[in-house]
Amino acid sequence: MIVRPRPRGIEYFLVLHGSILPTIWLKLTLTVVTAVLVTLAHGALFHVKVILTPMPFNLMGLALAIFLGFRNSASYERFWEGRKLWGALMVTSRDLARQFESFLHPAGGGEDEAAELAHTRHRMTRAIIAYAHALRHHLRGSDPGPDFDRLLPADWRPALAHAEHRPAAVLQRLGGELRLCIERAWVAPILAQEIDRSFSRLGEVLGGCERIRSTPIPFSYSVLLHRTVYVYCYLLPFGLIDTIGNFTPLVVGIVAYTFFGLDAIGDEIEEPFGTTANDLPLSALSHAVEADLRELSGEGCTPPSPKAVNYCLQ
Amino acid sequence: MIVRPRPRGIEYFLVLHGSILPTIWLKLTLTVVTAVLVTLAHGALFHVKVILTPMPFNLMGLALAIFLGFRNSASYERFWEGRKLWGALMVTSRDLARQFESFLHPAGGGEDEAAELAHTRHRMTRAIIAYAHALRHHLRGSDPGPDFDRLLPADWRPALAHAEHRPAAVLQRLGGELRLCIERAWVAPILAQEIDRSFSRLGEVLGGCERIRSTPIPFSYSVLLHRTVYVYCYLLPFGLIDTIGNFTPLVVGIVAYTFFGLDAIGDEIEEPFGTTANDLPLSALSHAVEADLRELSGEGCTPPSPKAVNYCLQ
Amino acid sequence: MIVRPRPRGIEYFLVLHGSILPTIWLKLTLTVVTAVLVTLAHGALFHVKVILTPMPFNLMGLALAIFLGFRNSASYERFWEGRKLWGALMVTSRDLARQFESFLHPAGGGEDEAAELAHTRHRMTRAIIAYAHALRHHLRGSDPGPDFDRLLPADWRPALAHAEHRPAAVLQRLGGELRLCIERAWVAPILAQEIDRSFSRLGEVLGGCERIRSTPIPFSYSVLLHRTVYVYCYLLPFGLIDTIGNFTPLVVGIVAYTFFGLDAIGDEIEEPFGTTANDLPLSALSHAVEADLRELSGEGCTPPSPKAVNYCLQ
Amino acid sequence: MIVRPRPRGIEYFLVLHGSILPTIWLKLTLTVVTAVLVTLAHGALFHVKVILTPMPFNLMGLALAIFLGFRNSASYERFWEGRKLWGALMVTSRDLARQFESFLHPAGGGEDEAAELAHTRHRMTRAIIAYAHALRHHLRGSDPGPDFDRLLPADWRPALAHAEHRPAAVLQRLGGELRLCIERAWVAPILAQEIDRSFSRLGEVLGGCERIRSTPIPFSYSVLLHRTVYVYCYLLPFGLIDTIGNFTPLVVGIVAYTFFGLDAIGDEIEEPFGTTANDLPLSALSHAVEADLRELSGEGCTPPSPKAVNYCLQ
Amino acid sequence: MIVRPRPRGIEYFLVLHGSILPTIWLKLTLTVVTAVLVTLAHGALFHVKVILTPMPFNLMGLALAIFLGFRNSASYERFWEGRKLWGALMVTSRDLARQFESFLHPAGGGEDEAAELAHTRHRMTRAIIAYAHALRHHLRGSDPGPDFDRLLPADWRPALAHAEHRPAAVLQRLGGELRLCIERAWVAPILAQEIDRSFSRLGEVLGGCERIRSTPIPFSYSVLLHRTVYVYCYLLPFGLIDTIGNFTPLVVGIVAYTFFGLDAIGDEIEEPFGTTANDLPLSALSHAVEADLRELSGEGCTPPSPKAVNYCLQ
Incomplete structure (x- = not known):
């Protein structure tokens, strides 16, 4: 752009x-x-x-x-629908950061459990960031490897590396994490429903982007x-x-x-997901998701966001 | 296409x-x-x-x-609404795969029950795949028999073979499975509601496609x-x-x-559901649903997806 | 049409x-x-x-x-919005058939209760069919009497016959049936909510059709x-x-x-709800609702659907 | 109109x-x-x-x-969005009439409580009618006094008379009534949620109409x-x-x-909310809300609906 | 404007x-x-x-x-989408005022708890007002400091002053308050879900406005x-x-x-969020949010709303 x-x-x-x-x-x-x-x-x-x-x-x-x-x-x-979808990705990511904050409580109250929950919350937040990057790589046909290495737990990576459809696989993993939270009673079922809906919205973004990319006029x-x-x-x-x-x-x-x-x-x-001058700046957008989620969840260390080169942002 | x-x-x-x-x-x-x-x-x-x-x-x-x-x-x-509906079919199918993963838990914890639940989950996943194929056959007036034989349990087939409206009948069956899950307490009512909504969305796709096919300009x-x-x-x-x-x-x-x-x-x-050069590639789309659901639910054995013949994908 | x-x-x-x-x-x-x-x-x-x-x-x-x-x-x-509304009517009717199947369970388990529930389910299904016909009669100014006689319980009819706004009255009755189900604990409140939403969607169809009919360009x-x-x-x-x-x-x-x-x-x-050549085939559509609901709920005896006369379907 | x-x-x-x-x-x-x-x-x-x-x-x-x-x-x-908003007002009002019927049950079962609940239901129904009239007066800058006197309890009126934003104040009062129903356990929280959503939709109608009125091209x-x-x-x-x-x-x-x-x-x-020949007939529409709600809730005494004068309905 | x-x-x-x-x-x-x-x-x-x-x-x-x-x-x-988003902000703010009224109840019933709840409700209402102002400042690049000082508790301010993305940070804080309400059992989980949805809608407004501002034709x-x-x-x-x-x-x-x-x-x-003659009057709109919320929550002291200067409202 x-x-x-x-x-x-x-x-x-x-x-x-x-x-x-x-x-x-x-x-x-x-x-x-x-x-x-x-x-x-x-x-x-x-x-x-x-x-x-x-x-x-x-x-x-x-x-x-x-x-x-x-x-x-x-x-x-x-073009504009593509931008709207990425806007929805950003909005939903922030929603999830807020929902992890509001909805997840340790069931018992023990120290260990609180730590474990914090760890899970951290893992889920990072998985959402990874989802944004995975979507970009999926749409542009680039390699999500480095971003996955940075963001995902080591035991997820091998399976994801072999997945045909990586963003969907990340989302499926997030579903597994939610299952864990339900089983541990860290979240009321009704509130798990709300988190699941946010996941569904992330899935809609993916489906919408795939639709635009795969079906030209x-x-x-x-x-x-x-x-x-x-x-x-x-x-x-x-x-x-x-x-x-x-x-x-x-x-x-x-x-x-x-x-x-x-x-x-x-x-x-x-086809607005490419890298020509008028395409959407997916790199900048996925880094914005990362920056926002890191700030909202209290983590620092956001990698530098991409700069416009020759007025052109990718 | x-x-x-x-x-x-x-x-x-x-x-x-x-x-x-x-x-x-x-x-x-x-x-x-x-x-x-x-x-x-x-x-x-x-x-x-x-x-x-x-x-x-x-x-x-x-x-x-x-x-x-x-x-x-x-x-x-x-044309574009037709594509959107099929996109929603794909998104919702993946949502259901994730929801089956997150929301269904054995009530007691016995080995048998876990196996039974796994079996039900498997049956439901396949029924969703069958739904995508049934919708394609319904719209194109072709015979869903072979796909039903491949995907549905033997005891469902006779009734479905005589149904006037096969996709709706498959969805009704899925409702029956959900009823079973509720009765066995494998799913909290609130989460059953969410799965039911995904079914409703599958029903909207069907209704939307029928509307486009049956009501020309x-x-x-x-x-x-x-x-x-x-x-x-x-x-x-x-x-x-x-x-x-x-x-x-x-x-x-x-x-x-x-x-x-x-x-x-x-x-x-x-009328975008036919098989002329500019129509939507329903075969490819329904096979993509199958491939995604098989990957997400950990099954292999996806049948080969249709290839473009003479640049034309059906 | x-x-x-x-x-x-x-x-x-x-x-x-x-x-x-x-x-x-x-x-x-x-x-x-x-x-x-x-x-x-x-x-x-x-x-x-x-x-x-x-x-x-x-x-x-x-x-x-x-x-x-x-x-x-x-x-x-x-014209197209009118068709969409009738499409939504069909989709929601089928959703309700599925929800009655999935969500309604006898509370205790006695034989009598099961029979009573089956009877209520039957009555509600027929009321939904009657709603589709009532909507058609309402929009075309024709008499819903024969269809009500066919489909509604005898004790509903006198009140409905005097109602100013018959489709709304049928829906209100359905609300009463839902109240009964809640009181008898045949349905979890959360699932009653979902059924109520389907009723609300039926109400939206009614409101949308009235809007189109009463407010010309x-x-x-x-x-x-x-x-x-x-x-x-x-x-x-x-x-x-x-x-x-x-x-x-x-x-x-x-x-x-x-x-x-x-x-x-x-x-x-x-004004697409009339009976001229290009109007929507409301008779055919409401009969399709009837046919689908009878098939899904396992009843037979669908009355014959209207045929196109001189290429024109009403 | x-x-x-x-x-x-x-x-x-x-x-x-x-x-x-x-x-x-x-x-x-x-x-x-x-x-x-x-x-x-x-x-x-x-x-x-x-x-x-x-x-x-x-x-x-x-x-x-x-x-x-x-x-x-x-x-x-x-113009059409304005009509849609008033259509949504009518649909939602009827939904609320149905929801009051389905969802509100006496908690204990005493005679007194049932009477009290009936009274509350009556009050809420009339408040919704008052809301429709208040919206019309708000949009046309006329005085809602007579309608409020007809429809609202005496103890609400003084506060409403001084409110800057009367429709919003009526809705806030309805929220207070809902709180009462929750406190008295007349409604399950999950069903209270559904009623609250209908209130939110009423609020959307208000916000949408204000947007159209206050922001010209x-x-x-x-x-x-x-x-x-x-x-x-x-x-x-x-x-x-x-x-x-x-x-x-x-x-x-x-x-x-x-x-x-x-x-x-x-x-x-x-600006479709005025009183010129092509404007929306807000008087007729708000009276239709009143007539429908009175019929559905079993009250009679609907005031006569406005007639078209010289072909023009206001 | x-x-x-x-x-x-x-x-x-x-x-x-x-x-x-x-x-x-x-x-x-x-x-x-x-x-x-x-x-x-x-x-x-x-x-x-x-x-x-x-x-x-x-x-x-x-x-x-x-x-x-x-x-x-x-x-x-x-332009019109921008106005719709601000309309949604206003509608959702009023919804939240109503929901705080309907949904938040002291769990036990002690005097202290009631006071504490009242205080929390007050803090949340003001945070929503602050959110509206923060959004305006965010879109116009102006300093939200004075409005934050007026509206937010002293202990929130330092963190917010350093936040990169202030409206998102305010919303995250609101999520924290909701968590408190859940932990204290002041709100049923199902009703917390509804409040969270209203927060999500506030987040959508933010995301939508950012989309319009950051992605020109x-x-x-x-x-x-x-x-x-x-x-x-x-x-x-x-x-x-x-x-x-x-x-x-x-x-x-x-x-x-x-x-x-x-x-x-x-x-x-x-780009409708600037201050030229045809831009949206964000100052007037955010003050309207403040005025409405103060009236609905029973607080007075609304600061004077901005007046049109030379027919131009900002």
């Missing part, structure tokens, strides 16, 4: 990082070169004058408006949209040459920039 | 599988042939010159934009939309011939491709 | 039942006749040439696009929309006559068909 | 009450007068010919479409929108005069009617 | 405060000056006649409509939108000069006013 103060006036034209230009420069250049060639040939192709008045572009524009408008909303909704739709944008932009010079003559490449360049740009941004934010 | 890496640039024009072209080639060809005939006849029909300037197409385009824009959003919403709407698209595309040559002459068939082809294409994709994803 | 296999190609033009044409043929004919008269008079009205270029129609078209686009979405949302809006559509269609010939001459009636007919059609469909689905 | 059978055909042009015309006739007349003057002067202003072709109106129309389309949806959503937005509509309508004659001559006032009138009308309806339904 | 009676007719043109004009006057002036220069030079730039017919602006207008329409909705949704999108608006407005004179001559600056001014204005309002309400 690009993190920077909002530019003002002319600055908007100088921004390069965070602009979509680097992604589309090639096709944009090709389009403009085509437009220049068409202008030089006065709209003739192999000595046949191509007459395309602006009219066809109004007709195509209709379809294009529907395509791009819809695509744009759908992609942004996916239908492929046929994508194909149709791209083809229309390309055809539109490459034919445009023929439609303009008779009306605005030498200014054709300029106008084609501007129009192609907006359409290719809109399309490319849609491509980026449709 | 088409599963493939995103094409780049020119590749988009070479993709055939996953494109909507195979579905609409016939009407597209007919439209272009009409346009060619109109061009050859210079817009005259039975020696009467048909004068349709572009203007009527702007007026019709207005209605068309409303129709297609709305239809498009409504269909995608149905109002038929009159569909008729009106199709008629307008057809009339628009077949009359278009008469509107263009006087302006762009011999390039009429080209432009008609492009415009008809986008409109017929948009319409055909809408038709496909409006 | 029209229930039929999707037509293909030319079939779309032959469909009559389910088309909106029968509803709008009068005004459509009037519009076309007007267009013919205008064409014959070459656009002169009482010997005054009316000059309306296409331009005013572009301006009006702007407002019309907003009106129709919005109206269309709002009506469809109402604001009337002023409707008036403004209809006036604009009429004025647009009747003035259109004057705008086209100078450009496309004799083809004016054809184009006016097509444009008027789409606009009047869109408007008429909106009118139909805005 | 206008309550009347849907007009048909020509009737739509004769409707006055419920039309937006009475609200906008002044500005509409001014616009038409301007158009007549411009037509008489042939588009010259102080002897300077003002050349505004239709083109600028296409450009402005773009912004206008965004403005009006957005404004329109946002206002309707507010951002003022700057409103200003920008109104200015654009005015400028558009007053400049329009200059854009049309050269194309359609003497028909300018007619077209300007029609266009201005749709734009001013759309704008005025938006203004009305944006 | 601008709080003022709705202007009427001509007043809309006189409003300055609350208009977006002060924000955009500079770029608007520059655009109009450019238009004047272009008009004086008759569209020639360095003696080269720039021919840009209106056509390119129709094409660009298409992209612009998508951009601005989408941006506009997205920003308003963020993707930066690339913003850049693309601004560039298109600028290019459009600065090139517009070249497109109009040949059609409307000397009236070019007027039309450019009007069009640029609407586009820059729409853009600037979007910028303002996209």
Whole structure:
């Protein structure tokens, strides 16, 4: 995610990082070169004058408006739903920190039991932190090993290392811990229910993120949209040459920039869990979960949170 | 669902599988042939010159934009809601696996009871897997027999084989199992409530999928939309011939491709539980439920998950 | 609701039942006749040439696009929300069947008590079926008497017959039955809570359906929309006559068909609980509730479900 | 709210009450007068010919479409959310009537206690009715005194009369009654929780209505929108005069009617709790709550519900 | 937030405060000056006649409509979600006041215990008030010190002063208080669960507000939108000069006013927690929470609520 103060006036034209230009420069250049060639040939192709008045572009524009408008909303909704899911992860993590504080009491009152409970609470808190990191690694296909080593008890690690689905496995382990608390009578069943619901909400975050990652906007739709944008932009010079003559490449360049740009941004934010400039800063978010949980549970030693590099936070 | 890496640039024009072209080639060809005939006849029909300037197409385009824009959003919403429901199925299945782990305890502590409980837990887990498969078969009208044979206890099968509504019957059975757990005091009532809620959520998934399958976008709407698209595309040559002459068939082809294409994709994803290229991969999703539940409950032996054939996952 | 296999190609033009044409043929004919008269008079009205270029129609078209686009979405949302509510009714009914199975246990264990409980469960199940029918009758203003006679105990009927608000009264009775179960200790309070929630959801369905039925899209809006559509269609010939001459009636007919059609469909689905072709099949839905509940509770004797007459399901 | 059978055909042009015309006739007349003057002067202003072709109106129309389309949806959503909130109020009131019936039992079984409980139940039911009326008075700034006198116990009234926030105070009192029921063991804690949730939902209705009433669409937005509509309508004659001559006032009138009308309806339904023709019928709704609760709790004596005056229900 | 009676007719043109004009006057002036220069030079730039017919602006207008329409909705949704979150804060605070009243009972009945409970209730109520203020300070980056000093017990303050995340820390403290109530048996576990849920809802408000504040609309999108608006407005004179001559600056001014204005309002309400004219009145809202809670819990001494200065409420 690009993190920077909002530019003002002319600055908007100088921004390069965070602009979509680097992604589309090639096709944009090709389009403009085509437009220049068409202008030089006065709209003739192999000595046949191509007459395309602006009219066809109004007709195509209709379809294009529907395509791009819809695509744009759908992609942004996916992006924003992804952010909402990670927001719910953060909220629920904090809820769990509070619930561990409010709901878990030693049953008898012995010293040993209190220590054991404190230890369990500590283990569960860390498992939740590990869950946030595991979700990030799961979505980005990276290795959760180092984070697991840092955060999980040694006896959990071997099984988790072999699990197909690590975040689900961590959550299942948390269910085991809850079972222990119930068996030891550290928590009233009714309050165990509430903790279980928070676990369920963590599971919903996982399911929601997997849904967004595994189910793109239908492929046929994508194909149709791209083809229309390309055809539109490459034919445009023929439609303009008779009306605005030498200014054709300029106008084609501007129009192609907006359409290719809109399309490319849609491509980026449709799958918001990657590491491109407009994706969600999952590293920063999972570290925020860690920082918050460590502060709320009274632990210190939060690892440094990731910094924006070149205005870009991952 | 088409599963493939995103094409780049020119590749988009070479993709055939996953494109909507195979579905609409016939009407597209007919439209272009009409346009060619109109061009050859210079817009005259039975020696009467048909004068349709572009203007009527702007007026019709207005209605068309409303129709297609709305239809498009409504269909995608149905597709996406279908996916959300299956996502909820997966999330809830995992929740149940965790809840069986956390909430079910032997009441007394005898060896026998523990074994019996383990057996019940096993039976319930498998019934949930069977539920996912039953839902798929229910939506696609296929036979759940083999999956039931694999997963359900022998004494359940005869009744289920005769049930009108199999997924609901499986869920009812799960309710019976829960009753057993309550009667044996294996689960506190408050925690039984939570498991029942997960069952209710499974029931919501079923109800939601049935709603999408049984209630299409109002038929009159569909008729009106199709008629307008057809009339628009077949009359278009008469509107263009006087302006762009011999390039009429080209432009008609492009415009008809986008409109017929948009319409055909809408038709496909409006009912997302079928087996066409853009439908949801229910087989893969129900197998993912099976794989996750087997891993979380410590069983192995997951049957191989379906692979994408020709980039298409069912 | 029209229930039929999707037509293909030319079939779309032959469909009559389910088309909106029968509803709008009068005004459509009037519009076309007007267009013919205008064409014959070459656009002169009482010997005054009316000059309306296409331009005013572009301006009006702007407002019309907003009106129709919005109206269309709002009506469809109402239709779809109505369907969702009936879907929730079905899901919750099944949930209740399962909850009666899981949650209700004889307190003591005597034979008599078990029989009494079975009887109560039976009565409650039938009351839920009666609720679904009562809701349909309530929304359509028909008489629930026969269904109540079939389904409710004799001693409930007199009071219900005089109730102003019958579905609410049935639900209140169900609350009384739940009270009985609590008093007899047939259900743990925590599980009674869950059943009560299902009742509340049934109440939400009722409230939601009443909301849709009693609160149409604001009337002023409707008036403004209809006036604009009429004025647009009747003035259109004057705008086209100078450009496309004799083809004016054809184009006016097509444009008027789409606009009047869109408007008429909106009118139909805005209030989706009636009995016109595009309304929700409440009879079929309430019978589906009955069939499912009878199957799940092990009763037979489901009355035959309504069949589509002339492709139309009510 | 206008309550009347849907007009048909020509009737739509004769409707006055419920039309937006009475609200906008002044500005509409001014616009038409301007158009007549411009037509008489042939588009010259102080002897300077003002050349505004239709083109600028296409450009402005773009912004206008965004403005009006957005404004329109946002206002309707507010209207509809308001209706949903009042629907939730009705549903929750009925839920509470049912819950008082199901959940409240005398602890001991003495005659006195039963009478006391009946009395408390009666008091609580009436307090809920009073809450509905109080909400209406709160939103419309009217005096809840007479309704409170009718419905609340004498010892509650003085404190409520001085409360800043009366609906919240009534709800707080209901909380006090619930506390009494818990202390007297008339209700199991778990079922008290459910009643408390219904109270919370009543509180959500209050909060939601206050939100809609206190937070209009951002003022700057409103200003920008109104200015654009005015400028558009007053400049329009200059854009049309050269194309359609003497028909300018007619077209300007029609266009201005749709734009001013759309704008005025938006203004009305944006704040749906007032007493103008398109506002929600809060009086009728709160009386419906009263009627339902009196019927469900077995009390008679419902005061007559308000009737539509001149098709308008308040 | 601008709080003022709705202007009427001509007043809309006189409003300055609350208009977006002060924000955009500079770029608007520059655009109009450019238009004047272009008009004086008759569209020639360095003696080269720039021919840009209106056509390119129709094409660009298409992209612009998508951009601005989408941006506009997205920003308003963020604004409205922010308001909803603060509404939920208010509703939940009142719920908690009611729940403290209904659910907390002295366990034994001794005088001391009652006093202690009253004291705890008082402390918790004030902590909720402090939470509302802390959230405002957190979102606006201001210092919560004075409000904490006013509202929180002396022994909480040092830890909170050093907390990274103060609202979360206050909520964690509230969890500690709830733990105390459970340990002292002042609250049944089931009712503690309900209070904990209200705390979770407070946490959701916090998480939601943080999400809106920390995740703007993707930066690339913003850049693309601004560039298109600028290019459009600065090139517009070249497109109009040949059609409307000397009236070019007027039309450019009007069009640029609407586009820059729409853009600037979007910028303002996209991040609705600041202190500009269209932002949410967080000070007023958090004081309303304080006033309501003090009234409901029977405390007086509400500090005066902030007044609108120059029609603007912060």
